[in-house]
Amino acid sequence: xxxxxxxxxxxxxxxxxxxxxxxxxxxxxxxxxxxxxxxxxxxxxxxxxxxxxxxxxxxxxxxxxxxxxxxxxxxxxxxxxxxxxxxxxxxxxxxxxxxxxxxxxxxxxxxxxxxxxxxxxxxxxxxxxxxxxxxxxxxxxxxxxxxxxxxxxxxxxxxxxxxxxxxxxxxxxxxxxxxxxxxxxxxxxxxxxxxxxxxxxxxxxxxxxxxxxxxxxxxxxxxxxxxxxxxxxxxxxxxxxxxxxxxxxxxxxxxxxxxxxxxxxxxxxxxxxxxxxxxxxxxxxxxxxxxxxxxxxxxxxxxxxxxxxxxxxxxxxxxxxxxxxxxxxxxxxxxxxxxxxxxxxxxxxxxxxxxxxxxxxxxxxxxxxxxxxxxxxxxxxxxxxxxxxxxxxxxxxxxxxxxxxxxxxxxxxxxxxxxxxxxxxxxxxxxxxxxxxxxxxxxxxxxxxxxxxxxxxxxxxxxxxxxxxxxxxxxxxxxxxxxxxxxxxxxxxxxxxxxxxxxxxxxxxxxxxxxxxxxxxxxxxxxxxxxxxxxxxxxxxxxxxxxxxxxxxxxxxxxxxxxxxxxxxxxxxxxxxxxxxxxxxxxxxxxxxxxxxxxxxxxxxxxxxxxxxxxxxxxxxxxxxx
Numbered sequence: 333x334x335x336x337x338x339x340x341x342x343x344x345x346x347x348x349x350x351x352x353x354x355x356x357x358x359x360x361x362x363x364x365x366x367x368x369x370x371x372x373x374x375x376x377x378x379x380x381x382x383x384x385x386x387x388x389x390x391x392x393x394x395x396x397x398x399x400x401x402x403x404x405x406x407x408x409x410x411x412x413x414x415x416x417x418x419x420x421x422x423x424x425x426x427x428x429x430x431x432x433x434x435x436x437x438x439x440x441x442x443x444x445x446x447x448x449x450x451x452x453x454x455x456x457x458x459x460x461x462x463x464x465x466x467x468x469x470x471x472x473x474x475x476x477x478x479x480x481x482x483x484x485x486x487x488x489x490x491x492x493x494x495x496x497x498x499x500x501x502x503x504x505x506x507x508x509x510x511x512x513x514x515x516x517x518x519x520x521x522x523x524x525x526x527x528x529x530x531x532x533x534x535x536x537x538x539x540x541x542x543x544x545x546x547x548x549x550x551x552x553x554x555x556x557x558x559x560x561x562x563x564x565x566x567x568x569x570x571x572x573x574x575x576x577x578x579x580x581x582x583x584x585x586x587x588x589x590x591x592x593x594x595x596x597x598x599x600x601x602x603x604x605x606x607x608x609x610x611x612x613x614x615x616x617x618x619x620x621x622x623x624x625x626x627x628x629x630x631x632x633x634x635x636x637x638x639x640x641x642x643x644x645x646x647x648x649x650x651x652x653x654x655x656x657x658x659x660x661x662x663x664x665x666x667x668x669x670x671x672x673x674x675x676x677x678x679x680x681x682x683x684x685x686x687x688x689x690x691x692x693x694x695x696x697x698x699x700x701x702x703x704x705x706x707x708x709x710x711x712x713x714x715x716x717x718x719x720x721x722x723x724x725x726x727x728x729x730x731x732x733x734x735x736x737x738x739x740x741x742x743x744x745x746x747x748x749x750x751x752x753x754x755x756x757x758x759x760x761x762x763x764x765x766x767x768x769x770x771x772x773x774x775x776x777x778x779x780x781x782x783x784x785x786x787x788x789x790x791x792x793x794x795x796x797x798x799x800x801x802x803x804x805x806x807x808x809x810x811x812x813x814x815x816x817x818x819x820x821x822x823x824x825x826x827x828x829x830x831x832x833x834x835x836x837x838x839x840x841x842x843x844x845x846x847x848x849x850x851x852x853x854x855x856x857x858x859x860x861x862x863x864x865x866x867x868x869x870x871x872x873x874x875x876x877x878x879x880x881x882x883x884x885x886x887x888x889x890x891x892x893x894x895x896x897x898x899x900x901x902x903x904x905x906x907x908x909x910x911x912x913x914x915x916x917x918x919x920x921x922x923x924x925x926x927x928x929x930x931x932x933x934x935x936x937x938x939x940x941x942x943x944x945x946x947x948x949x950x951x952x953x954x955x956x957x958x
Contacts, residue, residue, distance in 0.1 A: 357410075476542040490511055513570065555724050585614050592695055637781065782893075786886075
């Protein structure tokens with residue numbers, strides 16, 4: 333006769349919270365007697381008899397304590413909305429299988445409140461930390477790099493982390509990171525956790541990078557990508573890896589798709605989970621390692637106008653695993669998106685919003701072997717004068733589309749929608765809105781999203797004369813009607829070739845040159861109508877202004893600043909302001925480089941150009957006959 337397993341004790345190891353998935357994780361040591369072999373399974377059945385859909389249980393490991401006694405490490409994942417610690421009975425079944433076909437099983441019910449005080453829960457992080465040595469812990473690191481290893485994350489030690497965030501990648505904002513780390517640390521191999529170093533490595537590794545926020549003593553996620561390159565670093569015993577943006581993978585996804593005034597949600601759903609006209613899966617969730625991509629639409633959903641203190645949302649680390657679901661909602665990413673607002677089903681969410689109308693003039697055909705998913709999204713964003721990129725979160729990339737279309741991105745009176753496009757970062761000497769205004773670059777009249785500390789600012793300012801630009805659209809044939817006197821002969825139609833011509837001038841810069849126009853070369857655009865050519869002319873003017881007035885500013889490490897943001901600062905060298913009476917200059921950020929190295933302070937280098945107020949552009953537009 334086979335005796336059933338006996339459940340001796342249950343010891344709670346810890347609790348973890350994941351508000352993004354609305355899920356809580358509990359881990360237990362369960363001691364079992366009358367057990368002839370390792371514990372192999374666990375099943376959660378709630379207060380009933382049958383397995384429940386509200387939670388899942390699994391065995392992480394099992395070890396023998398003594399004869400017929402084993403200790404199982406069991407993980408229980410429960411949907412937070414379904415769990416009541418005071419009332420719910422959590423039943424688990426432990427079982428074991430023996431090589432001689434012995435099988436035993438026993439169900440045991442217990443209440444979590446017997447093992448933990450519901451009002452005094454301590455949350456923990458599901459991260460295995462290899463970045464410190466227990467006998468000699470270093471000072472607090474200003475960057476954290478984690479590699480996904482199965483269901484867990486491994487935090488690796490690093491000697492250098494450089495993160496570039498630029499406008500000139502496949503997306504409007506594209507991130508690329510280089511990480512250097514020791515091949516071995518504290519007697520343990522680090523490269524074993526990175527598939528690229530293995531001869532039989534599986535798919536790309538997922539990697540996330542956090543940067544330290546000195547303002548609130550927290551860590552902010554700054555990149556979530558894939559490891560696309562590995563190799564030795566310059567120092568002996570060191571290795572390096574490159575972490576690329578999810579948008580890079582989309583350049584390799586060719587698409588065959590035709591559109592006739594599609595809606596926003598149709599295009600976004602196609603990019604995430606679509607199948608093209610050739611019946612090929614082309615959505616990023618279907619073609620890449622990123623199988624759970626959320627969506628966020630700025631302009632319909634709100635973004636933060638001012639930086640939110642995240643230190644009260646999870647202790648010392650701004651990490652979604654650590655957030656409690658009480659009080660303020662946790663925020664993720666450098667735009668501080670509300671976790672609870674991330675969209676799973678774009679069609680379900682979009683019902684009843686303003687994005688269900690077709691995109692006017694949105695006729696387009698994308699051909700396989702000629703167009704990829706990046707081409708499609710760039711066309712889509714261009715039609716709406718918007719931007720798109722992947723915003724990092726702890727659980728994966730979020731496809732963020734900026735549909736504010738609000739020029740400077742000024743927030744309205746009752747909401748902060750629109751602040752996404754152009755946030756303001758102001759030096760701590762000039763943090764109040766309106767300080768030392770009057771300069772032609774000072775186009776913002778709002779409080780700063782955050783304050784920064786300028787270390788070095790020798791950016792070129794209006795160094796080259798430039799104030800005018802002409803853009804010619806694509807030549808095309810138009811049907812014209814001949815005007816004739818009635819009775820002479822029947823009116824007829826003929827075709828004529830014409831193109832759109834747009835000239836933009838910026839008066840504040842024109843005044844600097846005494847009224848003389850200084851123009852760049854004429855730009856040829858692939859547009860046919862005036863409206864599209866005007867939109868293209870504004871983009872080209874901004875691009876030329878960036879090239880003519882580019883420069884660099886170095887600030888104390890600031891994890892939130894991004895391309896398209898504004899920064900207000902004055903000339904400085906080694907942290908010393910050269911002319912304290914000089915009014916601040918407002919620049920537009922074109923590129924960001926974060927650098928965190930061992931024994932060096934964390935710094936952020938910005939590529940900037942003079943900012944300008946797009947609403948002050950003077951525009952001349954007409955159709956020209958060839």
